[in-house]
Amino acid sequence: MAIADVTQVALSDLISLKGRSAVVTGGAQGLGKAMARRLAEAGASVLIGDLKAEQAQAAAAELSAAYGGKVVAAALDVTDSASIAAAADLAARELGGLDIWVNNAGLYPNVPLIEMTDDAWDRVMAVNLRGVFASCREAARRMIEAGKGGVLINVVSTAGFSGVAPGVSAYVASKHGVRGLVRQLAIELAPHDIRVLGVAPTFCETEGNTAALAQLPDRVRQEIAATLTSRLGRVGVPDDIARVVLFAASDMALFMTGSTLLADAGEVA
Template sequence: MPSPHSTSNSTTRRRPNWSGTTRLANQPDSEPKDERAMNGTSSSDVEYRPIADLIDLSGRTAVVTGAARGIGQAICSRLAEAGATVVVADLDANAARETAEGLAGRWSADVRPFTADVTDSASVDELAEYADSIVGGLSVWVNNAGVYPTAPLADVSDADWERTLSITLDGTFYGCRAAAARMVRRSGRAGRVIINMSSLSGLRGRKNLVSYVAAKHAVTGLVRSLATELGGEGIRVVGVAPSVVDTSGMRKRRTEATPAEAARIQALEAASLAAIPLGRVGTVDDVAKAVLYLASDLSEYITGVVLPVDGGVSAS
């Protein structure tokens, strides 16, 4: 039975310090009354908010699935740094607890572990209900859990196919449905956003990744469909599409792979690196910073898009 384990830090919460200015360098102290913005809009109709306010997630609760390690852990860290109450959701209860305790101490933040299985819709519903019960309610949901199997088509078993879709696609769908149901109940609350982890492979094709590519294309479709459906409720739905990212999971797969699997992984990574204009693979923090941007009010007019975080691969 999935269960929460409270690990919120009892010390005084530290407000994020972005060391930003309260106004743009070229912005006058008071705007001329006759100044007009684009399309004839009076400048007095254009709301100005400092950068520090736009990126501040204080008072918002964020859920991240697959959050105990790698990209998920990095996302939790950035959201906690920005002031959010963060629920670290993972199937591995011990790892989730360790991550939550570490981040709570690092950022003097309210970070809570929750044991959840994204392939079980009831478990995901329990996670969403728990997060929404926290003061302020659920604001940010990040569907990050997924798997990355590599195999040519002939070697993909029914079990391999079903496992990939169950975790990567079904888990994302269950998360979207559970999060949206709670967010709709809080109509009018600002900052409600669902962020789905897609992949550059969810925007194009890749050999020896048939189940992963199929699942991630479907995740991209969820973003576009749900953005149109939930936009009227004031809920944004967006995606992030990393290319090759150096994670502990990827390093573990290399060491545990059979010789044939290791050769496929090495070939995929070499081809991917050669195609990156910036000349390096991504880091988990590259992805986490993109998620923070999409979770914050810096992107409050952005929905229905999948943001590539790929070092320029999609442009080449």
């Protein structure tokens, strides 16, 4: 198998996801919902998976009404491999296949190192790292069985490139792990025409990020806010990241795998 040469394909067709199906974990709100929105707008059928099942149902109904495509919801716990497998099977059954899987679900707790318990550390790893691994495994199994290739997109964060702030050691460690997983899975899955990419957002204004920021000391919060608004003139919004995910999912990025795309307004530069 080999990636197609799309030199003669029209730009509008390269960005289109018509006829493809996608799963977005943690898709009921924030970054995940914005990603699901852009994928649906591009023509994909979408499954929104989230612990908040009712909120996922509401998001699915909203996007289906807005874009006219098939958008379904599923209760999804990424710490439970059986739950992930059930969501993958549902997508294959209800959407006619599985072409794109976006691992967006994540935790961002703020706990100083000396106060962090083993259970708190393990919880972050279970969601942010093991959940990504298990989701990639289940999605890849079905993509390989179907024989059509696919795309796995893992949300990494700029925390996958450097330290961030006091109290987020588990988060930073988990995101470095996800970035490494992107590189390794790209090697393993390339023979099956499955591309694996990371997308690393900087801080964006979402429900979860706003709550996480509120946990930080005033001085740290003010420093972060000043840094984030000094580069491109504003703080990021979810659609800034969703557009990068759409690019990664589409044939515009067909010759890319193993990379983590920075959507960071220059934070890591």
